[in-house]
Amino acid sequence: MKRIIQLSLLLFALVFAFQVDAYGQRGGKKKKSEVDKYFDESGGFAHRLWYGGGFNLGFSGNNLESIFQIGISPMVGYKITEEFSVGPRANISYLLYKGETFTPAGVQSANLFDYGLGAFARYKIIRAIFIHLEYGFDNEARIAGYDGDWITDRRIRNNAFVGAGYSxxxxxxxxxxxxxxxxxxEENTLSLPLDFRFGITYNF
Incomplete structure (x- = not known):
C-alpha cells in the first residue's frame, strides 16, 4: 500500500514539474504585465486563496438500528501557481443513532459526532478537470454497548485519497x-474505499 501512495505522489510531482517547465517555455511569449499581475504581492496573501465547502446528508437503517447523518467539510486552498494549490481540509458530522437495546428500555437514541482533519494538494489539468491528493485522519464515534445509556468509544482512521474531479x-x-x-x-470493513464528493467553491 505504501508503494501505491509513493507512486501516486511521484506521478503528481512529475505532472507538476512538466507543467512548470511548459509554463517557463511559454513565458517568453507572454507579456510581462500578465506575469507581474499574477505574482504581484500588493494584494497580500489573501489574493491567492480560494475556498470550498462540501456537504453530506445520509440515512441508513435496518430492523435493529438506524443512523441519520449530516455534516460539512470546509477547505481552504493556497495557489502556488494558477494550476497548483495546497491547503487544509476539515470535516465534522452529526449522527443521530437509534438502536434496539434488547432490554425493557426498548429503542434508545444517542447523539454522536465525527470529525477529521487533513491536507490536500490539487492540480488543474485543464480549466474544468483537476487531480486531487489528500492525507488526513478521521476521529469516529462508535457504539460499543448499552448499560442504561449507549456506551460509545472512538477510533482514529487514517486516510490517503487519490482521485480527480470536475469544476x-x-x-x-x-x-x-x-x-x-x-x-x-482497512480490509476488515464494510465501508467502500470510494468517496464521492460534491461542494461549492469561491475563487478556485
Missing part, C-alpha cells in the same frame, strides 16, 4: 464534483 462556475462562485479512492482503506 465549473461563473468565474468566482462555482461547484465541483470529485471521485476519490482511499488507498489506506
Amino acid at each position: 465549473d462556475g461563473n468565474g468566482v462562485w462555482g461547484y465541483e464534483i470529485s471521485l476519490l479512492y482511499n488507498v489506506l482503506q
Whole structure:
C-alpha cells in the first residue's frame, strides 16, 4: 500500500514539474504585465486563496438500528501557481443513532459526532478537470454497548485519497464534483474505499 501512495505522489510531482517547465517555455511569449499581475504581492496573501465547502446528508437503517447523518467539510486552498494549490481540509458530522437495546428500555437514541482533519494538494489539468491528493485522519464515534445509556468509544482512521474531479462556475462562485479512492482503506470493513464528493467553491 505504501508503494501505491509513493507512486501516486511521484506521478503528481512529475505532472507538476512538466507543467512548470511548459509554463517557463511559454513565458517568453507572454507579456510581462500578465506575469507581474499574477505574482504581484500588493494584494497580500489573501489574493491567492480560494475556498470550498462540501456537504453530506445520509440515512441508513435496518430492523435493529438506524443512523441519520449530516455534516460539512470546509477547505481552504493556497495557489502556488494558477494550476497548483495546497491547503487544509476539515470535516465534522452529526449522527443521530437509534438502536434496539434488547432490554425493557426498548429503542434508545444517542447523539454522536465525527470529525477529521487533513491536507490536500490539487492540480488543474485543464480549466474544468483537476487531480486531487489528500492525507488526513478521521476521529469516529462508535457504539460499543448499552448499560442504561449507549456506551460509545472512538477510533482514529487514517486516510490517503487519490482521485480527480470536475469544476465549473461563473468565474468566482462555482461547484465541483470529485471521485476519490482511499488507498489506506482497512480490509476488515464494510465501508467502500470510494468517496464521492460534491461542494461549492469561491475563487478556485
